[in-house]
Amino acid sequence: xxxxxxxxxxxxxxxxxxxxxxxxxxxxxxxxxxxxxxxxxxxxxxxxxxxxxxxxxxxxxxxxxxxxxxxxxxxxxxxxxxxxxxxxxxxxxxxxxxxxxxxxxxxxxxxxxxxxxxxxxxxxxxxxxxxxxxxxxxxxxxxxxxxxxxxxxxxxxxxxxxxxxxxxxxxxxxxxxxxxxxxxxxxxxxxxxxxxxxxxxxxxxxxxxxxxxxxxxxxxxxxxxxxxxxxxxxxxxxxxxxxxxxxxxxxxxxxxxxxxxxxxxxxxxxxxxxxxxxxxxxxxxxxxxxxxxxxxxxxxxxxxxxxxxxxxxxxxxxxxxxxxxxxxxxxxxxxxxxxxxxxxxxxxxxxxxxxxxxxxxxxxxxxxxxxx
Ligand SMILES: *Cc1c(COP(=O)(O)O)cnc(C)c1O
Numbered sequence: 001x002x003x004x005x006x007x008x009x010x011x012x013x014x015x016x017x018x019x020x021x022x023x024x025x026x027x028x029x030x031x032x033x034x035x036x037x038x039x040x041x042x043x044x045x046x047x048x049x050x051x052x053x054x055x056x057x058x059x060x061x062x063x064x065x066x067x068x069x070x071x072x073x074x075x076x077x078x079x080x081x082x083x084x085x086x087x088x089x090x091x092x093x094x095x096x097x098x099x100x101x102x103x104x105x106x107x108x109x110x111x112x113x114x115x116x117x118x119x120x121x122x123x124x125x126x127x128x129x130x131x132x133x134x135x136x137x138x139x140x141x142x143x144x145x146x147x148x149x150x151x152x153x154x155x156x157x158x159x160x161x162x163x164x165x166x167x168x169x170x171x172x173x174x175x176x177x178x179x180x181x182x183x184x185x186x187x188x189x190x191x192x193x194x195x196x197x198x199x200x201x202x203x204x205x206x207x208x209x210x211x212x213x214x215x216x217x218x219x220x221x222x223x224x225x226x227x228x229x230x231x232x233x234x235x236x237x238x239x240x241x242x243x244x245x246x247x248x249x250x251x252x253x254x255x256x257x258x259x260x261x262x263x264x265x266x267x268x269x270x271x272x273x274x275x276x277x278x279x280x281x282x283x284x285x286x287x288x289x290x291x292x293x294x295x296x297x298x299x300x301x302x303x304x305x306x307x308x309x310x311x312x313x314x315x316x317x318x319x320x321x322x323x324x325x326x327x328x329x330x331x332x333x334x335x336x337x338x339x340x341x342x343x344x345x346x347x348x349x350x351x352x353x354x355x356x357x358x359x360x361x362x363x364x365x366x367x368x369x370x371x372x
Contacts, residue, residue: 005363007315008190008291011255011355016247023240031057031217033239035246042249043185043200047175051202052209055237055245056216059164059186059199063134064091065212065235066160066182066201072097072131077123079157080134081111081143082322083340087186088134088162089323100130101324101334107282109319109343110143111135113151119335120155133159137166137176138320139349140192140259140290141279145171145179160184164199167192168256168288177202192255192290192354193248195241256288258354262361263289266350269365270294273372275301291352293319299345301371306348308367319347 023035036055043053056062072078074096080089082101092099102119105112116133123130133152135143152159161180163169169176177183187198201212214220219232237245248255263278270276277295281287296302302318309316321344324334351364 002313002363005314005351005356005360006353007317007349007351009353009355010189010194010196011353012244013247013251015250016244019243019246020240023243028239031234031236031238033242035239035242036237039195039237039242039245039249040200042246043202046249046252047177047202050204051178052204052206054201054209054212054216055242056199056201056212056235057237058197058235059162059184059188060087060091061216061233061235062184062186062199062201063088063160063162064094065215065233066184067091067095067097067132068215069182069208069211070132070158070160076131077128078132078134079116079119079123079130080323081136081138081162082324082334082336083109083138083320083343084136084162084323085164085320086323086326086328087164088136089329092134097131099323099329099332101322101329101332101336103322103334103336104339104343105144106339108141108143108285109138109279109339110141111148112337112339113144113147115335115337116148117151120151120157122335123333124155129155130157133157134162135159135180136162136164137169139279139293140166140169140288141281142166142169142171142176142285142287149179158182164188164191165290166288168252170286172284178204182208187245187248192259192288193245193252195237195245195248198237198241198245255354258356259289259352260287262352262354262356263292265361266292266294266365269361270368273369275372276368289352291349293347293349295343295346296348297346302346302348305368305371308371309364312363312367314351314364314367316351317349319343319349
């Protein structure tokens with residue numbers, strides 16, 4: 001059997017160990033310390049200095065805190081892109097609030113502006129204005145930033161920008177993670193850079209990040225004794241893991257180039273097959289190409305390719321199953337146009353690691369060519 005090709009494995013630079021050693025030497029084995037501060041500064045510099053960054057234990061924790069900061073509580077409604085990973089939605093339910101799912105458009109595969117406006121108007125008509133909009137840059141492709149922002153502004157609803165898959169992507173030269181009222185990043189093991197597990201909350205307002213830090217460290221009031229007047233969480237990032245993040249930040253640009261190179265390779269090698277469609281970058285959109293995805297003409301064809309890849313020990317995955325189709329979420333309101341259902345039927349994620357070799361990429365495309 002050929003060796004396993006993974007979808008999106010971790011890719012260390014070699015620098016991480018130095019930062020981890022520093023944490024051990026200084027005994028900062030805690031959810032605070034110089035690596036945490038350093039990692040936050042690295043991210044702040046990368047995103048632009050007007051952003052405040054708080055390093056957390058996961059992207060999910062960042063989303064949870066974002067909802068709390070916006071004031072989402074029991075029985076509130078929060079709009080969420082249906083085509084996403086479940087972590088975008090779960091924190092809405094942690095707050096006792098209701099997810100309202102909105103479909104995608106076919107250009108970026110993200111939140112559809114028309115459906116978004118239909119949903120907002122209908123929720124208001126039914127008596128409740130949504131408290132927030134969770135918009136996702138899926139697979140690294142930015143959502144339609146201008147259209148979505150302008151609708152959110154018109155109705156005065158804050159955007160939580162789920163940039164978990166899009167560190168390094170940009171729209172009109174501006175980095176993903178800087179568009180929402182609050183944005184989140186993830187450094188899970190499968191993301192473009194990793195701390196094994198981790199996340200960050202980003203905003204343009206210092207008081208929001210101060211509050212995020214307060215909530216993430218058990219909401220301790222300023223007092224000599226342990227004084228609490230609010231419910232807190234244990235969501236801060238470990239100083240050991242932040243050391244991995246610091247080593248990864250040194251090669252982020254390289255990782256983006258490598259992922260984008262995967263896309264170009266797949267595109268060049270497979271574009272002659274008319275039955276395969278790629279997710280192209282519209283003008284002004286720049287994707288980190290976290291995962292290269294393809295669309296096939298039918299579910300049967302997609303499944304045949306998936307099976308052939310599995311038989312050759314090559315990991316692959318259908319596109320995210322829309323949240324409105326998930327057993328746990330299927331009873332919540334949704335505003336659909338058929339796009340996310342169709343993408344789910346016909347789409348496939350190909351191995352996209354930044355450490356994928358030429359030989360491995362060829363193994364993938366050989367299998368696909370063989371099916372055709
Ligand atoms: C990975 C991911 C998250 C969650 O991040 P974790 O760090 O794994 O908690 C949220 N949203 C999307 C779209 C993701 O891909």
